[in-house]
Amino acid sequence: MLMVTRSDIMRAVKRAHTGPEVAVRKLLHSLGLRFRLHRKALPGSPDIVLPKHRTVIFVHGCFWHRHPGCRYASTPKTRQDYWLPKFAANVERDARKSSQLKELGWRVLVVWECETRNDKGTLEARLRREFGLPDSAAASLRTP
Template sequence: MSQVQISNRMRSVRREHTTPELVVRRLLHRMGLRFRLHTKALPGSPDIVLPKRKTAVFVHGCFWHRHPGCRYASTPKSRQEFWLLKFAANVERDGRKTRELRELGWRVIVVWECETKDIASLEARLRSEFSVPPALQDGAEY
């Protein structure tokens, strides 16, 4: 790809309402949890905020936030110095915002983009994180 094509692709990456974020939101809503989105009043402006549970959920892209050991966390071959500095700054900021939230008494959950590809596993994780029982088999509400 040319530099212009790469630049256009990177510019088109959204910050909010991404596909992985929508997957997590649908699961939380299906589990009966209610939340707020992108609360600017909190450090890091978490993607999903559950005020009653004082929990902030970040849905991180594996590429941008450097998911350790993930195949999606590749490094571009061109301008590697630029990218490595950018990724390091992202990771440092993520850690700082997580610490700030915890110091304010918030629980922080990070969901990685690659986790949203296996819905059943992600749902099980979220149910355990929030102590929500599995849905009843006969379709009844809990």
């Protein structure tokens, strides 16, 4: 029988090019927005960087980054002495990196994993608002 350890499971957790991140990238591209990925020169290596709009986007997993009020942000029942400080450090680091980016003149957006799972029309509408794009109904009226 093959034993899978916790460290094996944790090692398998992807850092970049996750499903939610790819979904956001596809949506941004379909809206005509062009971007760069994982700029290590910026604090926190944002998932998506839109230099033209001076905006960075972090695509956060609800579990790891503790999305408030989200059902996916559950806390494991075992080893809470390990998990709670780890979650707190993630949230603190997110806030610190966001603050550093804002000091450098960047606008910081966070897209939560659950936003990419649920109604994608809501996420599209949010991104259209954030970047001053016409809503999809108005855009379809102008299309010849």
